[in-house]
Amino acid sequence: MSDSVETAAVAAATSAATSAAGQSGTVVRSTVLRRLFRNPLSLVAMTLLLAISLLAVLAPVLAPFDQNYANIAKTLAAPDSVNILGTDSAGRDVWSRLLFGAQLTLLSALLCAGVAIGIGLPAGLIAGYYAGKFEAVSNWVVSILMSLPGLIVLLTIRAAFGPSVWISMIAFGILISPSYFRLTRTAVQSVRNELYVDAARVSGLSDLSIIARHIFSVVRAPIIIQTAAIAGVAIAIQSGLEFLGLGDPTKSTWGVMLSEGFKNVYLNPTLLFWPALAMALTIGGLVLLGNAIRDALEDGEKIKHRRGKGAAKATAPAAGAARGTGQQTTAAPAAARPSRKSVAAVVPGTEHHLIKVTNLGVGYPQADGSIKKAVDDVSFHVDRGEILGIVGESGSGKSQTAFSILGLLPDNARIVAGSIQFDGCYTVAPGEDSVNQERLSKLRGKRISYIPQEPMSNLDPAFTIGYQLVTPMVRVLGITKAEARKRALKLLADVGMVNPERTFAAYPHEVSGGMAQRVLIAGAISCEPDLVIADEPTTALDVTVQADVLDLLRELQQRLNIGVILVTHNFGVVADLCDRVAVMQDGRLVEEGPVREILRNPREPYTQTLLASMLEGKEPMSMLVSTLQKEPVA
């Protein structure tokens, strides 16, 4: 979809300075760091982790006793003014041991994460960037590492090298490095073929500089998030080992303290409590911080007061497939208020219009409470047997208008003004703020159908073309499968398939883009609709294929006498098919009229500009725009 919400938002932002009416609103930007500091969860987590680290660093200063100083005369003592958290079974100060324990525990967790990053990150970068043999070999190594039983390896290493925290954490770091490797490799693979990497190659940058400049930035964030989680796991594993009594008894760590506390749990349960609390706070802080960073990186400006948490996600390709074949999977009523049975009657004298859109406005609530309008005050109508072209550039709101007729606007969209009526009944009555899905789902697929822009992404690759044609017909028309199959084969022949049987049995990837678009057109007319909405139906196709598809559309429209709304940016396509044209700019309809009048004698300057940009009939190598003016930057 060329005019998705984002492009509309960007376009609105760029044109906000020039046009007060039409689309309005601004794009709110905030950096990751600022978002991180605004999130109370991350603030708590960061404060907590900072405090624990500070305590660990300042342990030698803050601790009243050495970690191994034992006062035999005062074992298992209750807290007092000298030993503020009491003493353990050997008379050692719990508070001091907690502080020194924090030092060792945190450092060893860092060591573990460091080793894992040191191995996983470079290996992942190389494997992802160069692929080939290195990737194959390292995938084997990773598979072996991941199939090793971690705890048994750690126990073996402890038996071989003695009870050193450092050695066991290095071993654990190696064991856990595959998680970094896989993360890095996947991230690198996703950008390896980006055009900006190619551009850097053309500029003669060495591989090392390309990785450092262009590739590393995409793995940085996931690595940080992963590290927060890994550090938590490292603390848990290390403490687990020591709890089993496999730690170094001469070093104070939280795990050793836990083990000690467990032995004396009946004598002094608080010995178990303090290290457990320290671990819980640290690991919890790390997990929360990881989550908060993830939230901050995902565009997370939450919009408050959202009404109607409907399930109608119009973005997923699956939903697109449902649109294309007329299947109704997005039935969740987006309207929060209960829909009244009786719908207001339309204005008398307009019933004969197949579809009539009156003063339609579509808006998106913003984080600051305002509403950003994508469509403003748009009115038009289409009669039976008529083709209306809606022309405009990206972000002009032409697709938003089409989607509001189909009732397939994104979840957070609001009808802020106007009404839509279909065949004498309102689908959006005046005053309603969303499309009535109940009313529309009876029409959609059956009487109103849709031809999308991207034929390939609107067919489900998991099912045969025949299945995707038959299922909606069985559901919507209530005919048997055999009958639907017969109809589907006839439809495929109608849309110009040389061998309908073969296409019927084929999967979407087995046909070309032009063929896929023919299949979607067959699907759109399969339930004998009155109105077809075609959103840039030929934009993704080659010119020669486009001409064939246009011929097909014209032939079908004339034979079935249906109304068509054709959304496009191409005046050639308009001239080829349309009876009337509506020109849209920045969400508003600037001009509407019969096709010859608009194309030959446009009245509005915007239409004139657009037509002047056409290359057909221009003197080659001449300047198209008289002066090269600077475009304003948003």
Next chain:
Amino acid sequence: MSTTESAPLLTVDNLAVEYPSKKFRARPFRALTDINISIGRGETLGLVGESGSGKTTLGRAILGLAPVTAGTISFDGKDISHATRRDRRDLSRDLQVVFQDPYTSLNPALEIGAILAEPLGVQGMEPAAARKRVKELLDQVGLPSDAINRLPREFSGGQRQRVAIARALALSPKLIVCDEPVSALDLSTQARVLDLFLQIQKDTGVSYLFVSHDLDVVRHISHRVAVMYHGEIVEQGPADAVTTDPDHPYTQRLLLASPVPDPDRQEQRRADRHRLLEAQRMQHEQAGALA
């Protein structure tokens, strides 16, 4: 048509490009077969064809981004068919690229200034001098100089394409490979960017290999046009001749398939196209019957 007395800037002789097949011991995929083109100094060669015809691959082969299986590519008198990474670094001063998609051809994490300074830095230019050159470039492509500290996402598609053009111009190259540089842009933006390409050529005398699927665009900007079909060049010649009175059946189909913005003339063209398709079909059948 502007011919120069000296040898052409770029000559491609009998070029073939094959991609190894993913399947074990399968035959490699042949993307280009027996390509012969040349581009003179200050000349634009338009390359037109449908998706999958190999026009993008030809551009990438010249840039060293696609494997050359056979044939030679010589640039400025030097054979660059198998240039090393070091050769490419020197070559990048004279040979540059503008890609189709202005949304993925600029690193979203880098500021415009850093993106434009990249090719300058590779050639060892001092940061201060590079910054001055970046300002010149922004001016040349019609962007405000405060764009330096902005991120690509703050710009519209047309403005991003201007940044990409500025990056290509940074080292004052002799040839720019333009891979569908206007097909992702809106109509009015496309017109402004085409103007920019023409203006730059007028000012600097740069040559273009201009790849596009749109016959109208290619006719507007090219001195000569080559038509690609299924990995081969089926027709090439002066822009005017190829785009208004083509010889090859495919080019004829392509010409009549692109719609004109007037209902009555378009109806005429539609009828012409149907007549042509019918004639070509008859011819094909006759050829089949004879064989």
